[in-house]
Amino acid sequence: MVRVFINGYGNIGRRLAAVLSSDKEVQFIGIAKYTADDKTKDAMDNGFDIYVPDWMVNQFKEKGYDITGVISQAISGSDLVVDAAKEGGGYDNKKKLYEPMNKAAIFQGGEDRHGERSVADMIHNSRVNYAKAAGKAYVIQGSCNVSGMGRIMQPLIENFGDRIRRYDVTLIRRWADLEDSKDVKDSIEWDKNPHHQDDVRDFIPASNLYVDAYKVPSRMMHLHQMVIRFNGKAPSKDQIIETFRNEFGVAILNSARGTAAIRKKAMDLGFRHGDTNMVHIHQEVLRVQDDTIKISYSDDQTGMVIPENHLLMQSMILDRPRDEAIKRTDRIFQMTKKRRILEEEFK
Ligand SMILES: NC(=O)c1ccc[n+]([C@@H]2O[C@H](COP(=O)([O-])OP(=O)(O)OC[C@H]3O[C@@H](n4cnc5c(N)ncnc54)[C@H](OP(=O)(O)O)[C@@H]3O)[C@@H](O)[C@H]2O)c1
Numbered sequence: 001m002v003r004v005f006i007n008g009y010g011n012i013g014r015r016l017a018a019v020l021s022s023d024k025e026v027q028f029i030g031i032a033k034y035t036a037d038d039k040t041k042d043a044m045d046n047g048f049d050i051y052v053p054d055w056m057v058n059q060f061k062e063k064g065y066d067i068t069g070v071i072s073q074a075i076s077g078s079d080l081v082v083d084a085a086k087e088g089g090g091y092d093n094k095k096k097l098y099e100p101m102n103k104a105a106i107f108q109g110g111e112d113r114h115g116e117r118s119v120a121d122m123i124h125n126s127r128v129n130y131a132k133a134a135g136k137a138y139v140i141q142g143s144c145n146v147s148g149m150g151r152i153m154q155p156l157i158e159n160f161g162d163r164i165r166r167y168d169v170t171l172i173r174r175w176a177d178l179e180d181s182k183d184v185k186d187s188i189e190w191d192k193n194p195h196h197q198d199d200v201r202d203f204i205p206a207s208n209l210y211v212d213a214y215k216v217p218s219r220m221m222h223l224h225q226m227v228i229r230f231n232g233k234a235p236s237k238d239q240i241i242e243t244f245r246n247e248f249g250v251a252i253l254n255s256a257r258g259t260a261a262i263r264k265k266a267m268d269l270g271f272r273h274g275d276t277n278m279v280h281i282h283q284e285v286l287r288v289q290d291d292t293i294k295i296s297y298s299d300d301q302t303g304m305v306i307p308e309n310h311l312l313m314q315s316m317i318l319d320r321p322r323d324e325a326i327k328r329t330d331r332i333f334q335m336t337k338k339r340r341i342l343e344e345e346f347k
Contacts, residue, residue, distance in 0.1 A: 002317050005029040005051075005074045007093060008084030009043055011177045012108055015273055015306045016082055017048055019332060023310075025318070029078050032071045033060070040065045049074075072097060080317055081105040082309060091117040094138065104136075106312055109143025109305065113202055123202040125150035126311040127248075130322045133315040141309050145171055145213075145222055146199040148279045148299035151249055152226060153204060159243050164208075165229040165291075171196065171213040172223040177302050178263075178274070180219070189215045221259035222299040227292060234293045237286055248326055249278040249307070250297075251339045253346035256282065259298045265345055266300075266338075275303025276342060277335050307333045 002025060006017050009031045021028040030049030033040050036059045043050050049068035052060050060067045068074075075081055075097050083090040083098075087110030098105045111119045120138040122129065128150050133139045142150065149169060156164065171194065175184040194213040201207060228234070244250045256262050267274035279297045287294040307329050314325040330336050 001025060001027040002313070003027045003029055003077060003079045004082060004313070005032070005078040005080075006082045006084055007032045007071065007075070007097075008086070008089075009033055009039055010084060010086065011179055011302050012305065013082075013084030014039075014042070015275070015302065016084060016309055017043070017046070018272065019306060019310060020082070020313075021046070021048060023332060029074050030068060032074070036060045036063050036065060072101075075103055076101055078103060080313060082313070083107050083111075086110070088112070088117065090119050094119050098138075104316060105138055106309055106316070107138065107140045109141060109146055109199070111140055113140055113199060123199055124308070124312045124315070125154075125203045126308055126322070126326075127151050127154045128203045130311060130315050130325070133312055134319045136316055139312060139316060141305055141312050142199055142203070143196070144299055144301045144304040145173070145196050145224070147304050147308050148222070148224060148297065149196065149200050149209075149211075149226070150203060151247070151279055152224075152244075152281075152295065152297060153200070153207060153209075155243050155247055155250075156228065156240075157204070157207075159239075160230070160235055163230045163232065163235075165231055166208040166210065168227040168229075169196075169209065169211045170225045170227075171211060172225075173213055173215045174218045174220060174222055174259075174301055175215055176219050178219045184217045184219060186217050188217075191215070218259065220263045222301050223259060224297055224299060226295045226297070228295070230291045230293070232291060234288050234291050237288050240286060240288075240293060240295070241281075241283060244281055248330070249304075249335055249339075251276070251278050251280045251342045252283055253280045253342060254283045256280065256298075256346045262298060262342070262346070263300075265342070269341060269345075271338060273303065275306070276300045276338060277303040277307050277333050278339060279304070280342065280346075307335065 051074040197211040
């Protein structure tokens, strides 16, 4: 049994907690809360042990929240910490807690891979470098966009790699998650320096990839348009679809009107948290033009990285072969079944 603690209980942390607390291979230690707000009640209702910073214990108790102990205590009793801090907070946690206590940690995609606040020397993408994470003490799980790009690019590389000249990706990013209380601003904003290009090159170094990112007023998933240029004539649409036919975590849809239709369908179908946990290729707008292929796919921002974290844990701590890990993750997340259902709903 791996003893796992989740440091953070936001959009990602609470999803991780829901899965890891019910995984029979995991001895779930609990979650960290830093603010004595009603999300603490949500964690209590889910039966999780809650740990808080030592200077906050009284505040939580005064509000009537049931606290198990302090965060440092929980970490010292864990084998692995899954850090789910707000973007950039993982670095301070590593320096103050994980390194001094000699604890392995998974960080999320909002952390830095390079520079002064770098938290790890690799970014994990289960489709590309799963085995490389085995035995590592610190690894970053790529962000949802970065995970999605890897999931699309790697099968293309394996099938057509020597013919691919370059990738140009336009990321159309959702403004906020459904659960976020922050307003969605009526604006389209651009990113001067998107991190995604360098992040993907961390696990696919030879890719000739260029990324532009725009944030739009929506809460319902990201949409990527990936333009792939080939030396000579591009493969046919059928060849591209066949490439993804049996890809884990990739659905091929044909009649979804937009990202909201998929999210609402996932909620109506009772998928946990309304997550599909995958990318969805939109077949009806997949275009082949001379030497160019344009693939548009939506990316379940909050759900994508949860099975990825689960796979990463199995590589880092259990040193399990990828095929076995995928089977286990699929049993827990039911992704193959969800994919079949979505493909039928949007055929
Ligand atoms: N949201 C997404 O769609 C998404 C997708 C992929 C990757 N990610 C990445 O996942 C990470 C978390 O994102 P999120 O969306 O879950 O953020 P979030 O909803 O804003 O939650 C952040 C959490 O961090 C907690 N926190 C505060 N101080 C902390 C500390 N020192 N250590 C640990 N946790 C602390 C907060 O706890 P309190 O509420 O108790 O203050 C809050 O629950 C980021 O790196 C992000 O880039 C997010």
